[in-house]
Amino acid sequence: MNPTLAGFAYLIAAVLFILGLKRLSSPATALRGNRTAALGMLIAIVVTLLDRQVVGYLTIVAGIVVGGGVGAFLAQKVEMTSMPQLVAAFNGFGGGASAFVAVAELIRGGDVAATRTLVSIGLSVFIGAVTLSGSLVAFGKLQGIIGGKPFVLPFQKVLDGALVVAAAAALVSVAANGSTPGAWLLFALAIVLGVTRTMPIGGADMPVVISFLNSLSGVAASAAGFVIESNALIISGALVGASGLILTNIMVKAMNRTLGNVLFSAFGGETEGGELSGDRVARRASPDDVAVTLAYAQKVVVVPGYGLAVAQAQHTIRELADQLEAKGVDVRYAIHPVAGRMPGHMNVLLAEADISYDKLYDLDDINPEFAHTDVALVVGANDVVNPLAREPNNPITGMPILDVDRARSVVVVKRSLSPGFAGIDNPLFYLDNTLMLFADAKKGLADVVTAVKEL
């Protein structure tokens, strides 16, 4: 194919990616947006297959058949609760592909390549390989193959420092001599660095990690674009890099942290501390009490936390909402940015349970509503509704929270009074207008549904 014509086709592909992302600005157009982007990808692939450099198709077809089969299988089979792991794995594959493209380019033409190409190759290999191994560790942690606790090596900082210095040396050898062994050494060092840098990060911090790796997979694609001098790769990679950074920033803010703190502090283990209730008494409620409180309310806001997803109680909460709505209660859902295990995860879990998306409200939209809310129903959430965030000098000071304590009454469905990830007590549980239903989310809600039906 004529290179100018091909260049135009790649430009169209890039435009379709941007239009596709634009259509993600509303749930009504999002499905079309995704298909627009997929069309862009199809155009890019077809144009590349017609490229005059491509003479043999057997290897390509083999790769597409294997990769397409695996991808389609995973996409159909994955449970919505496992979405974070799947995205982590896909991030890693994208990064790995970029790294391999760069090494292949080096082998084919490294001896005649310009310095800027060689530097791009080095960066592409490094970023791609870190993304690959870091994502696989994140996958392992989310899937429960590797423990969620932060795993800190002895001399962690010295080791990481040594790896970075060695990788920089390997990068210089690639840039100066186009050395293929240098590139493999760089690849290996980056793989190790991806592992040693991700292992110390706790399971609770994985939403930040996969967002960040998402960004890196984009940057790796961009770097590969510099290698093969393709604007399509540079543009698409930059879009994904920007997207991942925005999501990382949102997650970090919602967790009251900084990116550096998440990546380097070995925090965020899935610890369950002891009960810190002191001498205060929480008001224990029965499913019947909760049913009465909810059924005679005008406005109920449900605050789902990850405990709800773990208990697979999305469908049960919808059943409860259906019952309440049949009685004329206005039911809404308040979604904290870190309610799930990745950005927007809880929204997908609730959408899967057929809950209309216009009933899902984010933090800024719902907080002013709590003052006019009769009952805030908190299920499996803790730190994100802890009013201590508004007080000074504690681990969650300044963290954005859902102001459920401003509702007329609060019902908390939770197994015990144990603290959340932040390891601190939650005064919400001891308020005069808070009822505690001590139960597993699914069992507790099912009992409430039964009780509401009997009213």
Added chain:
Amino acid sequence: MSELLIPITVFVLASFVGFEVITKVPPTLHTPLMSGSNAISGISIVGAIIAAGHGEGGAATVLGFLAVTLATVNVVGGFLVTDRMLKMFKRGDR
């Protein structure tokens, strides 16, 4: 110099476009955004196809095969799973 400056210009401008477009995506769609943009980063399949199809054989072709496979998992899996998720987002009457 322009040989380096042009791709850098493209990268910087595309990053700004990315920031502008992505900040308008509502939180409720952040998971599909991530899986969908993830599929877009599978664009490295373009480089992978060239590496796998140049017909010189040897290590570069093997790497090309690996890259095509990984990138295709990324592209096909990413777009399909995003499609599956977005079909679940419904409004109003069920």
